[in-house]
Amino acid sequence: MPISTAIFWPVIAQVALIHLIYFLMLKxxxxxxRAGTAKASDFWVPAIEPEPSATVARSLINQFELPMLFFLVCTLLYVTAGVNHVVVAVAWLFVLSRYAHAWVHVTSNRLRIxxxxxxxxxxxxxxxxxxFAIHLLGI
Known part of the structure; x- marks a missing residue:
């Protein structure tokens, strides 16, 4: 696999996380x-959504904040031939941090962690x- 396209594997992993969180929210x-602790109309307004699904809904929202900048920079690095081993390693570390963040968010939800x-x-x-900026500067 060429290093230039290796940048898309962490992107795919981040997209997979988003899909996993959607499935968890649905569940x-x-x-x-089914348990009778909520009715469909409770999900119209997040403020009255039960806590177990509300934390997942908030985690899902988080996946469309900082990760959007990740998707953009990965695309820009690919388009400008700025992908290298360091970039791919940092991209994987970012995705691992997002998986860990989402795991804590939908389980213990311990704010400090x-x-x-x-x-x-x-x-x-x-x-x-x-x-990316250093690559553009040619440094």
Whole structure:
């Protein structure tokens, strides 16, 4: 596999995480309705959604925030031939941080751990953008 296209494997893994969270949200919402703790109209307004599915819904929203910058920088690095082994390694670390963040979010939801994982993902994402800028400068 050429290193230039290797950047798409972490992208695919991030997209897989988004799909996993969608499935988990569907499972938790269906479970809440079957258990009688929620009705379909409860999901119209997130403020009244049961906590088990509300945390998953919030986790899903998180996957359309910082990861969007990840998708963009990966695409830009590919288009400008800026993909190298360091870039791919940082991309994988970012995705691993997102999986860990999502896991904590939909299980224990411990804010202190979640925050550390978010910050690590943020720094890794910033690093990808910095690597992209350095590539553009030809350094």
């Amino acid at each position: 938790r919402r269906s479970g809440a309705m 979640r925050q550390r994982l978010f910050v690590s993902g943020f720094v890794l994402n910033f690093s990808l953008w910095l690597l």
